[in-house]
Amino acid sequence: MLIGEAKHWWRGTSQMLIDRGVVVDWVCFKRVFLEKYFPESVRHAREAEFMRLQQGEMSVTEYAIRFEHLACFYTQATFEAWKCRKFAEGLKYDLRRVVVPMAITDFLALVEKANVVERLESIGKPVKTVGGPVGSKSSGGSQRKPYDRPQQQGGSTTRKSTKS
Structure with missing residues (x-):
């Protein structure tokens, strides 16, 4: 070829x-x-890169692809369980703390579980929104604004109009 x-x-x-x-x-x-x-x-540079590999900002899938690519350059004999430990050690902390206790020794199963945990972790993360000014003294509770307070006029409660 x-x-x-x-x-x-x-x-x-x-x-x-x-x-x-x-x-x-x-x-x-x-x-x-x-x-x-x-x-x-x-080849030695790739082997060293493999030994230092961490998930960082990669998704689990991207990390697994990079891991398998670089694992080809590792010159020592490896076993499936060692490969799983090495992969798990490089995961982000939030994923590692959930996946490591599972003690998975099948690489494909480990990658799948890490993917599931990653998806679940991303669901639970709050979406960042733009808030009020930094350093605001607002307690964040249900504090009412002056224009929301009812006004007493002749025994009935009315709202103050904000229109000019």
Whole structure:
């Protein structure tokens, strides 16, 4: 499936490997290809990025996609339970405090639960509205304005008109 320069490179490289007596299989191709087109320094940088990865401002779905992409560069052996712990540790605190006690060891199930918690958390958050002036001395209760107070006139209660 290689095209262009990569196709020409592989033709020459594979022939050279065969001439040396190297068995050219998938593992061999992958190693040589990555050495050529994806230097070790870049792979190490991605691994370090994976180890520092936090959800931050990403949604759980965005975080999971980034996590899985960078996990490919992690060079140590991993287990599903370790992957789940690593993912959960990087979640925002509000999500982590709910998800971690569940002790989920299946990555897809963990991502799904984190998504559910994220949706529930977003429902409970108040919508910010523009209020009165900052530093207002209003107690925020049902304090009435002077023009809302009833006026006594000849035994009946009427409201003062605000029209001029």
